[in-house]
Amino acid sequence: MRFHSLPESKRYPEDEAEYAVLLDRYNTVLDELFAGGDVYVVTTDWAPLSELVEWSDERADLHPEGTLWTTLDKTADPDPDFHTRWYFYADRRPWRRGCLDPLLRAAADDALPGIFVTDPGLTRIHHPYDGGADVVLPTPGERDRLRDRHSAWLSGHPSGY
Template identity: 80%
Template sequence: MSGAPLPDPDPAHERLTRLWQAHRPPGPLLPHELKKVHANRWVRFHSLPESKRYAEDEAEYAILLDRYNTVLDALFAGGEAYVVTTDWGGLSEPTDLSARRAALHPEGTLWTTLDDTDDPDPAFHTRWYFYADRRPWERGCLDPLLRAVADDTLSGVFVTDPDLTRIHHPYDGGADVVLPTPEERDRLRAQHSAWLSALPSGY
């Protein structure tokens, strides 16, 4: 994969871009890759009891939103966070691909792109578009977006602190979380041990 240059980069995102480029591997990552790249600082929390994947009523939505927000508070309370959403399409397609993504993340402006050209067939090459906004963290501010993620009607979302040391990637069924150190990861994991996978892999 490689990052594609933006024609008109948003100056507000330049620092975030520099941090991504300083990471190893350098450049932006797709959210689902975080657990492998940062395995020593990663933990996964399930969003419903008994690892149930999807909510069936408002009581279960309340549980999963509380779990999401409890971990997000632990990562970002009292500070600021970048909220990042993604779209994807062919290499020549326009950037405004998803009306649903834009409706759920209207504050997001195009931050960067990522070209996936690993497949030998050019017909399967893909360009990912990353949209970001920076905001003071407030519990509940992402509930509509998180609910869409939980329903699997929106994916490729993550939240990070301005230094890219704390990352929360929600998905349908739970969230992948990256902490600054293995020790901090272990403390958070111990605080919410009932939300962990029963599998030895942590998945």
């Protein structure tokens, strides 16, 4: 399911008042998913396969707790110039409202795509990005209840996006 981070499906915040709205929306859903528990925070980085890159400065500044969890080579494209290696960094922490605000702001600005937050069992996933967040839940009933609580944050488009 996809939630928009700003009214009228606005993609990018322009001032602190709009950042406050999107952080409230992100944190409200994150609270409903993870309150009282631990979360894994995962960020990503990538580089061409020909380069050994494990950490960008921006990612290091925004997610210093993250340690290299795994890598994934993307080699499906027939042109080797488009082969990439993805690096996934993770940390585990108790969920607290606001603990990810710098990462959420970076995601909203499209400065740090590839963030997701999940419970230790990987049953609930929150993926923020510029314009909103995708949420994956373990059952249709949980999805529908969350959707109904925040129906004003859904797209008016018939596809839901």
